[in-house]
Amino acid sequence: MSSSQDLVAVLKAELRRAGITYAQLAAELGLAESSVKRIFARGDMPLSRIDEVLAVLKLDFAELARQVALASPARQQLTPEQEAAVVADPKLLLAAICVLSQWTLEQMVQTYTLSKPQGVACLLALDRLGIIELRANNRYRLRVDKTFRWLPNGPVMDFFRRHAMGDYFDGGFDGNGEMLTLVHGQISPAHAALFNDRLQRLAHDFAQQHLADQKLPPAERQAFTLVIGMRSWLFAPFRALLRPGA
Secondary structure, eight states, X not given: OOOHHHHHHHHHHHHHHHTOOHHHHHHHHTOOHHHXXXXXXXXXXXXXXXXXXXXXXXXXXXXXXXXXXXXXXXXSOOOHHHHHHHHTSHHHHHHHHHHHTTOOHHHHHHHSSOOHHHHHHHHHHHHHTTSEEEOGGGOEEEOBOTTOXXXXXXXXXXXXXXXXXXXXXXXXXXXXXXXXXXXXXXXXXXXXXXXXXXXXXXXXXXXXXXXXXXXXXXXXXOOOOOOOOOOSOOOHHHHTTOOTTO
16 A cells, blocks of 8 residues: 555655745744754654645545656566466466456455455555555555566466466467468568567457456456467477578
8 A cells, every 4th residue: 555655755746846845834824943954854643733734735536546646667577576476376377367357355255266365465466566556345456567467487487387378379360250360471670560560460459358348247248368479480390400500
């Protein structure tokens, strides 16, 4: 969750933006200027005092919370240590995948054999890991950017390579809405980068459609997993047939 230090930091910025000095704020609050300076220096302010400062600034708490959210840069990746903590517990990994799809706690509990206390414990853990900001009534805000991806060679992708990729590609890819295509070619590195950008946009479009379709009844939605990969690679039996220096 956002700490009081985050709130106080944004209040300082709003005071500067409004051109209000500590002396002026102290006069409005009926405090000594030294007391106001001490409060802001500690970075620890009760909600009642925050409300008083907001009244001086003519802001409401919702706007302050929005400013705090904007001031906190969204993560594009986690550290290897954070990913290792996620994969160490299958329930936590499941919860992480669910929150990245913006499922509610109720959806998780209804869909999986996860009790509500276990789900809440997972949300608390994801909050500590910086993936979400947990709010009242078990609601949350994602703290990862829309371009978030697991580390290519990190613990989560290693887990999926070992435990999920075989299961995924064992399917026939012949169901409604399914496909599997393999294309090999030689292109310039510059064009490869352009294709990567286009594939990233496709992944983002898929994620956005998932969010938009949440308003549909469950019977009209079906689970799909989109796997996108592109690498400089040649099938091992073909590599064995290469001429020296090729």
